[in-house]
Amino acid sequence: MNGARKGESPMSHQEQEQSNVPFGDPESLQLHQLRLLEWLATTGSKRRADASAEDEQEPEPVPDRWQLTGSLAPYEWQKECVQAWFDANGRGTVKVVTGGGKTLLALSIAERVQNDLDDKLCVVIVVPTIVLMHQWYDAIREHGNIPLTAVGRLGGGYTDDLGDGRRILITVLASASRQLPRIVKRARAGRHLMLIADECHRTGAKEMSRIFKSDRRWSLGLSATPEREDDADSGYNDSLLGQELGPIIYEFNLADALREGLVPKFTINHYGLPMTPEERSRYETLSRSISDAMSTLKNHRESRSDGDFFSWARNVATRNKGEMGAVAMRFVSNTSKRRELLNRMESRHQSVERLIEQEFAVNADARIILFHESIDEVMDLYLRLREKGFPAIAEHSELPGSIRETGLDLFRRGVAQVIVSARSLIEGFNVPAVDVGIIVASSGSVRQRIQSLGRVLRRHRGPDGEEKTSCIHVLYAAETTEEHIYAKVDWDATTGVDRNRYYLWNAEDAPTEQEGPPRSPLPKDTDIEPESLEHGVVYPGEYEGTELTCDSQKNVTDADGRLARNTAELAELIMQAKGAAGRFRVTPQRLYVLIRVPGRDDWETRFVTRLAEPLEFAEPPKTSEPDVDPATWAEAAELGMQYPFRNIGISEKDLKFKKKGGGVVSKRIPGGEAFARAGDRASDAARGADARRVIDALLELHKQGRHVSKLYLNAANHVVFHEAGQTYFVCALEKGLEFPEGT
Structure with a gap:
């Protein structure tokens, strides 16, 4: 028995763990007081000194020639990449493996722009985390020759902008999305602005893409994998990021870094793990339900982007209270349950313990990082490892900053040898070099997988001065959706030929090596x-x-x-x-x-x-247009005739026609749609008659079997539509359409 009183719920494993620890209010106070003293003796005194020094500083003149990289010599690939960016007219995205030197690359580009192109350059560096903001600041402080009064920070308690002589602003993404366009406009810096988006895949999210409203002259995107998962069905260069930052102009992957000697020699072991019979049965049940719901939702879904189906379904589940809402809710819920089932497989825990034991048996001083998918799973695994007596700590974004810093310090000094992490260590934290990385569980994101690898692959030497090699273990559920990631990328090409080993492993037995990955990239x-x-x-x-x-x-x-x-x-x-x-x-x-x-x-x-030949998008020659003016032509034109004028500008392009309620014409507005006022509902009788004329014409077209839904109103006040690549006439308007005020 666990000691629960009658009528009370049994304590969880974690609650029992906590209840057995003699830690009450006196101990809490004592620990807090000691932490305050520690902060005062270290961080606090330095922070007060820095703040005092900053308060006393007057803006210093910025040198005409910048040296942002100090004495650091760029690698050959960085020189090539810098030139590729300039050849692309100062726009472009660079795929750089984590730890490959993207900070030095970006600073080299900014240095050359200032020195060769624009001596009034302003640089805005957008980063996803506060930690990365400080790392960029430290890099400029350590290697740059510009005064720190010219370098500002925004986010994490800092409120700097581009005023008071600041020429570089490092800003956290959340703050930039709210303030950057206004800051740039107020400083009138757009003609001289270079925007650097670090970990740029994070800027593609809809709510964060507001930073692209900032005027700028140059753009640079940096990421190990800039392609976003929800853009899976559109190429990067056609995505929002590709359009705003510029196409991918250079790639430097793990295999390149290995060849250049920037990362140590390494091996990656991929282990396919089995499910228990109960887990397999549950997985199959959830998968059938997910498949059925997906099929139903697919039939219901309107024509739109094929990408990010899950986000669309989640939106339907939230907003639709009818039958489709219930189907979407089941799809979203069961997808989440299946993910949780895979993450919590018993064989994952067994395999992790075996791998740690094996490593410590060979190297008692080894340092190991474990990557998991969620904070709950991180803490569960941490408790398991602590019970086994491993010198483990947990690290995730919800821990107080002081605890996180203390934990990483313990890990750097070797007091703690195992760190269990959620995604917080994938991006942003400066983690010391390690011997072994174990990806316990991860999403189907290629980006996350590659970034996890990059956190481990850092050159380092042991106490004897000999360069050490790294080993990475990747765990996945065999014969499940987790195998799909191996079809998304050629892992040998990405990480270096002969660096990957594949196994099937029941943790109770020795792993069985396989000839290759469970799946392979698809052919061209x-x-x-x-x-x-x-x-x-x-x-x-x-x-x-x-x-x-x-x-x-x-x-x-x-x-x-x-x-x-x-x-x-x-x-x-x-x-x-x-x-x-x-x-x-x-x-x-x-x-x-x-x-x-x-x-x-x-x-x-x-x-x-x-196709027999490529599609042709060229406009027909202008000589195909009639000699009469558009107004005269329209007087004799009939409904549905091919429209011959190609050079009349479009004044309304977001018009839609629907047959409901006898027919309505609408246009898209922020947050929804507005409807044209027809007949006596319009305040302007002529515009009301125009709307009625359009509706009647379109209803007639529908009777003829031409189901027109999208319309255009051009500068000649003619309503037209496109069909099979040709333009057709609907009717001519006297004055136009009337929509509610403000739309």
Whole structure:
């Protein structure tokens, strides 16, 4: 018995652990007092001295020629990358493996811009965490020749801007998203501004992308993996980040870092772990439910981006109270339950304990980092390891800063030898070199996996001065969705040939080595013969190529909104295979048309057709336009005629037609849509008549089988629509459309 009184819930394992520790209010007070004294003796006195010194400092003149990298000599790859950025006209994203030297790279670029292009340069460095803000500040302080009065910080209690002579501002992303556009505008710095986005994949989130509203002349993105998981179905260069920061101009991965000697020699052992019969049964039940719900939601979903399906479903679950809301809630809930089931597999705990024991048997002084997915799981694993007598500590973002710093200090000094971490150590914390890293569990994110590797792979030497090698163990649930990550990237190419070993492992027995990973990256289009493909079949290759969009009116547009010509047949085939309009890709070499649809556990790629030649987006020659002016032409034009004028600007492009309530015309506005006032509902009778004229014309088109939903109003006051890459006439308006005030 655990001692619970009648009517009370039994204590959890953690509560029992805490109840047996003789720690009451007196001890709490004593510990707190000691921590205050420790802070006062170390951090506190230094902080007061620094603050006093800063208060006394007057802005110092900034030298004309900056030296932000001091005596550090750039590597050859950094020189090449700097030149690639300048060749790209001062825009671009760089993929740099964690620990590869991206800070030095960025400072080298800023130094050259100031010295060669713009002596009034202002630099804004956006980082995701307070820790990274301080690391950038320390790097500039250590290596730069500009006074610290010219370097500001925003976030984490700092409120600096680009005033008072500051030329560099390092800002935490959360603060930048709220204040940066206003700061740049107030300082009138846009013409001289260079924006550096560190860990730039974090700036792509919708709520954080406000920083891109800042005026700027140059942009630089930095990340080990800038591609975001919710942009899986669109290439990086076409994504928000790619458009705002610039395309990927250079890549320096783990294999490159190994070849250049920037990381130590290492091995990565991948262990496929089994489930217990009970865990497997539960997993299969959840997977069937998830698959059924995904299929239902896919049929319900309107035409839109194929990416980030989970976020869309979560939004439906939150807002929709009907049948679809319940289906979405079940999908979201069961997906979370399946993730939790995989993370808490008993074989993970057994394998971790075995790996730690084996390492300490060989190297009693070893330092080991464990990566897990959530704070609850970190603490659960920490308690297990503590029970086993391992010198372990826990590290995560919800711990007080003082405890986190003390824990890392204990780890650096070897007092603690095992650190169990959530994602806080993946980005931002300056972790000392370690001997072994164990990825106990991780999401399906390639980015997280690669960054976890980078935290471990740091060059270091043992007490005898000999350079040490690193070893990384990756645990995954065999024969589950966790195997999908191996199909997303060629791990040998990314990490260095012959550095990966693959095993199946029941922790009670010795691991059994496998010939290769459980899955492999899919082939390119040139590796797939056309004769092996049929309309609608699962495509065996990579989902690659140029991304285009097909709408319900059989139009195909590219990323710039240009219309492809003669697309009726192609659009029909896409909608047949996809079940709706939406995005698709055309592969680069063999011109295969591919779509993405939800599958049992993940998205499936399906083959639609093969193009005989690339799609043509060029406008027809101007000579094809009639000699008459648009107004005269419209007087004789009939509903649904092809519209011959290509050079009349569009004044309203977000108009939609719906048949509900006898027909309505709407336009998109922030937070929703507004409806055109028709007939006597309009304050302007002529505009009310115009709206009625549009609605009646569109209802007639629907009777003819032409289901028009998207409209355009051009500068000639003509309502037109696009269909299969051509433009057609609806009607001419006298004055235009009337919408509610403020829209």
